[in-house]
Amino acid sequence: FLRMAAATSHNVIVSAQSHRWNSKNSRLDRRTANVRLVSVGSCCSGNRKLGLVCASGSQSSVIDPVHLPSNGKGDHSPKKSSESSLILIRHGESMWNEKNLFTGCVDVPLTPKGVDEAIEAGKRICNIPIDVIFTSAMIRSQMTAMLAMMQHRRKKVPIITHKESEQAQSWSKIYSEDTKEQSIPVITAWQLNERMYGELQGLNKQETADRFGKEQVHEWRRSYDTPPPNGESLEMCADRAVSYFKDQVVPHLTAGKHVMVAAHANSLRSIIMHLDKLTSQEVISLELSTGIPMLYIFKEGEFIRRGSPVGPSEASVYAYTRVYNCPGGWI
Numbered sequence: 001f002l003r004m005a006a007a008t009s010h011n012v013i014v015s016a017q018s019h020r021w022n023s024k025n026s027r028l029d030r031r032t033a034n035v036r037l038v039s040v041g042s043c044c045s046g047n048r049k050l051g052l053v054c055a056s057g058s059q060s061s062v063i064d065p066v067h068l069p070s071n072g073k074g075d076h077s078p079k080k081s082s083e084s085s086l087i088l089i090r091h092g093e094s095m096w097n098e099k100n101l102f103t104g105c106v107d108v109p110l111t112p113k114g115v116d117e118a119i120e121a122g123k124r125i126c127n128i129p130i131d132v133i134f135t136s137a138m139i140r141s142q143m144t145a146m147l148a149m150m151q152h153r154r155k156k157v158p159i160i161t162h163k164e165s166e167q168a169q170s171w172s173k174i175y176s177e178d179t180k181e182q183s184i185p186v187i188t189a190w191q192l193n194e195r196m197y198g199e200l201q202g203l204n205k206q207e208t209a210d211r212f213g214k215e216q217v218h219e220w221r222r223s224y225d226t227p228p229p230n231g232e233s234l235e236m237c238a239d240r241a242v243s244y245f246k247d248q249v250v251p252h253l254t255a256g257k258h259v260m261v262a263a264h265a266n267s268l269r270s271i272i273m274h275l276d277k278l279t280s281q282e283v284i285s286l287e288l289s290t291g292i293p294m295l296y297i298f299k300e301g302e303f304i305r306r307g308s309p310v311g312p313s314e315a316s317v318y319a320y321t322r323v324y325n326c327p328g329g330w331i
């Protein structure tokens with residue numbers, strides 16, 4: 001089956017436990033089978049999943065240089081990847097998500113469940129290289145980024161950079177190159193904040209639907225160009241979030257840096273709409289779950305979607321799947 005799948009120019013991912021991985025690997029002729037065998041397990045939770053995922057599309061070479069498989073000539077030197085990874089993650093459940101309140105630009109923290117979601121997300125991305133982190137100016141996205149990074153295998157310290165004034169910049173200076181090397185800059189940006197929900201902020205979503213009608217509230221929440229009362233439409237949110245992404249995030253990817261962006265449902269929907277070239281109709285069905293990391297590979301100016309990492313792979317090639325969230329959207 002693997003040879004047939006590979007012969008039909010499909011990239012095939014076989015996710016199996018490491019001992020099965022080795023047995024399959026010994027039987028396969030790696031030169032003919034464009035097959036990626038990964039052992040999907042969690043570096044932390046210990047649970048392992050068996051499954052076969054056929055993924056067509058280009059093979060990612062974003063491999064952690066620490067674990068590079070030898071190329072058969074005894075050469076273990078890290079292969080410089082011509083690709084960068086981009087991780088997008090919506091914050092974990094917030095205290096107003098739990099109460100089903102419209103949050104928008106109100107700055108509320110995570111719930112304990114949201115903390116757990118951020119930690120779980122960190123386990124799933126703990127082997128994916130990250131050189132710089134972007135968050136919104138809101139605590140729920142910053143908490144998510146920090147908690148996720150606590151799980152990262154490299155154990156680098158994420159440090160929020162302060163450039164709001166010359167004094168803030170000078171007073172937060174790090175005077176050791178080694179320490180800087182062991183840090184990851186976290187850049188906070190209001191442009192990545194959640195869309196401003198106007199007069200809906202603080203209202204209960206169900207009560208609002210009862211009052212204004214389900215269709216009207218769905219249009220406010222999911223349409224591209226209909227703003228909530230005195231709030232931002234997705235289009236208005238995209239004007240700031242996508243512009244910031246292009247001007248500030250993409251240059252890091254172009255320079256070969258690996259980036260994580262922790263933000264919000266709608267600021268990320270606007271960015272994903274841009275990355276996936278979704279129409280204003282298609283974006284209506286795009287829903288993002290809290291705390292689920294999404295991986296893109298940036299190569300030669302293009303973004304290749306890789307879905308949500310199902311877990312760190314011991315073979316350090318990242319098992320990823322296109323995970324659908326019914327109905328219609330994906331996470």
Ligand SMILES: O=C(O)[C@H](O)COP(=O)(O)O
Nearest residue numbers: 101102103104194221265
């Ligand atoms: O701002 C909020 O209420 C949530 O973060 C997202 O809300 P939505 O799912 O209604 O867009």
